[in-house]
Amino acid sequence: MKKILLIAVLLSAPFLVSAHHSTAANFTQEIISVEGTIERVRFQNPHSSVLIKNTDDQGEETFWLIESVGRTTLERQDVSFDLLEVGSMVKATGRKGRREFTMYLRDIEFEDGAVFVPEPDLY
């Protein structure tokens, strides 16, 4: 069983509409969390993303692509991905993607308990 925290959430409150046009179509409303090591950070258009490697109890590795809105939109809100360092252990939470092993980022929690929320008005 993968060390993925699947937080079953059938939300009682509706989501706000994502800032990115196709997000509603590409991601479900189900909220999931994935723990792992940051392998790659992309701060770019049309989508920014963080690649996380999850390792389960049997040592099997799965890569998760955690997507967010594009660079120019984040920069306009004074948000950067500088805090997200390759090699950091994190827990990413967001909307499960329709494509396998993808997620739309809500927040990333670091080992020290700090939480990064790129789009605070989104959820």
Added chain:
Amino acid sequence: MYLRALVGIISLAVFGAAIAQADISGTWMLNGPGTESNILLSAEGKRLQNEYELLEDDPSLYCTPASSSRIWANPGAPIKIEQTQTSILISYELFDLRREIPLGDESALTDQPSTKNLNGTFFPEMGSSFANYDGERLIIESRNHAYGYIRTSRGIPQAPSTTAVEVLEVEGDILHITHTYIDESIFEKPLVLEYFLRRADDTVLNVYDCTEANYNWFDELNAN
């Protein structure tokens, strides 16, 4: 028949009006969701829609505008409109698009797409356009579209036979755009979309510098 009637009505309105510059110059940002009429696809329209696979075929993944409606309706990306005596220049931050539309009648229409990015790549998905004024309204008519998607989330298609008419009108600090797609081969009746953009003249358009976002590299990671 409705195509001819609609184009005729629009043409009369356009060419019967005095030339004037509407108050549409400036920078604009999408202001909330717009509206759309009922979408009634023909058999051919349904066929095109059924062939579309969102996770693979969305042109945005390849830094290509799916249609002009897709570009107007993108939240968080400013759009700058400039007017001269001879043309309209619309700069979309999304994909670094620059759309130059000649003012005039149908004779101003060329086979060349009206839109290119900063690298000089033309995008026929945005069509070839000409524009004119109807009082305070700017009316843009576009033809010669490449196949594309008016709504990428649901694969609502456009085709080379599609004519699009955009009516731009300022209401206070809101730019109201009515976008009508006419194509008897795809739609049982014209598709009418509305967008509302708020004035954002303090917002600067940044260089978008789009990077292709296909998922091949990611799929290969988990396949190994």
